[in-house]
Amino acid sequence: MRFTHVARSSWDIMASVIIHRPPIVAPQMTAIEKRYAAVQSQIEKENSLLNDYEIKSKKDQILLERKAKLEAAGRDLSELEGELEVTNQMREQEWQNKATQLAKRYKFDDAEKIEGDVDEKDEKRLADKELVLVVKQRYGREDGYQSPWQFPEISTRQGEPLRQSAERCVGELLMGDVSIQGNAPISVFTLRYPKPMADAKKKSGSKVFFYNAILGAKTAIKLNTTEFPEYAWVSAEEFVKRVPGTDYRSAVRTSFLQ
Amino acid sequence: MIPWKTATSAFGKLCLTSSNQRFIHTSPATCSVFMKRQKKIDPEIAKTREIRKRKKLEKEIREMMRHSKKPKPVDEMALDVKSAKNLSERIRPPTQLSDEVVDERALVLKEYCRSRSHLMKADEKWIRTSIFLQNKALAELKKLDPKLYEAAIQPDTGSFPQTINGPSLSAPVENYDSPDGEYTDTTRTWS
Numbered sequence: 001m002r003f004t005h006v007a008r009s010s011w012d013i014m015a016s017v018i019i020h021r022p023p024i025v026a027p028q029m030t031a032i033e034k035r036y037a038a039v040q041s042q043i044e045k046e047n048s049l050l051n052d053y054e055i056k057s058k059k060d061q062i063l064l065e066r067k068a069k070l071e072a073a074g075r076d077l078s079e080l081e082g083e084l085e086v087t088n089q090m091r092e093q094e095w096q097n098k099a100t101q102l103a104k105r106y107k108f109d110d111a112e113k114i115e116g117d118v119d120e121k122d123e124k125r126l127a128d129k130e131l132v133l134v135v136k137q138r139y140g141r142e143d144g145y146q147s148p149w150q151f152p153e154i155s156t157r158q159g160e161p162l163r164q165s166a167e168r169c170v171g172e173l174l175m176g177d178v179s180i181q182g183n184a185p186i187s188v189f190t191l192r193y194p195k196p197m198a199d200a201k202k203k204s205g206s207k208v209f210f211y212n213a214i215l216g217a218k219t220a221i222k223l224n225t226t227e228f229p230e231y232a233w234v235s236a237e238e239f240v241k242r243v244p245g246t247d248y249r250s251a252v253r254t255s256f257l258q
Numbered sequence: 259m260i261p262w263k264t265a266t267s268a269f270g271k272l273c274l275t276s277s278n279q280r281f282i283h284t285s286p287a288t289c290s291v292f293m294k295r296q297k298k299i300d301p302e303i304a305k306t307r308e309i310r311k312r313k314k315l316e317k318e319i320r321e322m323m324r325h326s327k328k329p330k331p332v333d334e335m336a337l338d339v340k341s342a343k344n345l346s347e348r349i350r351p352p353t354q355l356s357d358e359v360v361d362e363r364a365l366v367l368k369e370y371c372r373s374r375s376h377l378m379k380a381d382e383k384w385i386r387t388s389i390f391l392q393n394k395a396l397a398e399l400k401k402l403d404p405k406l407y408e409a410a411i412q413p414d415t416g417s418f419p420q421t422i423n424g425p426s427l428s429a430p431v432e433n434y435d436s437p438d439g440e441y442t443d444t445t446r447t448w449s
Contacts, residue, residue: 011402013402013403013406022422022425023425024425024426024429024430025425025426025427025428025429026424026425026426026427030373032366032369032370032373033370033373035366035369035370036366036367036369036370039362039363039366039367043363046350046353048350049337049341049345049348049349049350050347050348050349050350051348052341055344055347055348106431106434108428108429127429128425156406159405161406161409161410162399162406162409162410163409163410179417179420181417182414182417183409183410183411183412183413183414184392184395184396184410184411185392185395185396185399185410186388186391186392186395187391187392187394187395188391188394188395188398188399190398207398207402209395209399210395214422251391253387254384254387254388254391257384258380
């Protein structure tokens with residue numbers, strides 16, 4: 001009989017945090033939504049009654065016609081005095097002017113804010129999309145190694161619950177109000193070390209447990225540039241292009257709600 | 259021999275002899291239907307009193323029924339009195355919709371329903387995948403370290419109640435001085 005020795009694999013446990021910046025501005029309606037909205041408002045208008053504003057518009061129309069007739073006939077306008085004070089058309093003109101003034105002042109449709117490729121480190125870019133924070137990490141190595149683009153991770157201390165490690169990870173990156181969602185991780189990714197590394201560390205690899213976190217108001221990036229030489233806020237499409245590894249992307253696929 | 263003895267002893271227990279008074283306990287009557295002293299009233303007066311009480315109760319029941327069973331009007335959907343008076347002025351001329359418009363509307367409705375159903379299926383798939391991945395993660399954690407697993411499955415009471423404000427239609431303006439938001443609530447209540 002031969003007893004084969006089953007090597008127990010041991011793993012490094014890492015906690016990783018997916019920090020979301022939710023969209024600031026609601027996205028535009030899709031094509032079908034716009035068409036449907038138009039059709040529905042038409043139907044609603046057809047089935048409705050006239051309101052006071054529309055009744056006044058009708059009256060204004062009649063009065064304007066009478067005024068034109070009187071002027072053509074050359075008679076004075078004393079009959080109409082008091083009836084044709086402020087027409088709805090004049091009111092609408094006033095409102096239009098005020099709207100253009102406000103738009104100029106507050107710049108509601110500032111395309112730069114919404115679309116502009118401002119700066120990847122600016123958390124206010126791409127206001128109508130959901131962004132996540134990706135970084136390059138050094139893991140405390142001094143040989144110039146940089147991890148590929150990935151979510152920030154940190155190794156757990158002995159006996160420390162995963163959520164606490166995640167909070168520690170957030171603390172190293174950001175200042176301010178970031179809420180981690182739940183005590184349980186949302187997904188796991190297994191990374192196998194290459195043989196020399198596995199022999200040196202005496203572990204077959206690391207298991208990375210992911211947590212979702214939402215960025216609150218009034219937060220600021222404050223990461224240690226030796227540990228995190230680069231960072232960026234990326235949208236879902238950019239994430240797919242930037243972060244390598246189909247298994248890694250597959251493990252975190254549910255962090256994007258599309 | 260033995261059964262006969264127990265039979266006699268059982269019979270002995272049923273009789274209320276002084277030696278057996280331990281087994282049965284009696285007490286004086288503590289409740290009665292007649293508590294107040296009954297005065298003799300004229301039966302007719304008593305009858306009228308009964309009838310009055312009955313009528314009063316019935317009236318109260320009717321009032322309650324009138325308010326509780328009626329559906330309450332929705333102010334947003336009701337036509338106000340002033341507008342109802344000149345209703346004849348407010349009727350729109352009926353629109354004649356051409357066949358193309360009717361067809362186009364039907365097609366838009368179908369396409370919209372298809373798009374919503376597609377979104378709903380995507381949402382359901384997302385929920386299923388999320389649950390699956392989380393369960394997988396927890397299973398691996400359990401294998402790795404049971405203590406961490408125990409900590410992870412604790413309910414997260416600190417997170418709730420959570421308020422998340424949805425995105426606005428236009429970008430927020432910095433240092434905007436918003437006007438005073440005071441208002442008086444004029445909703446009607448029926449209680």
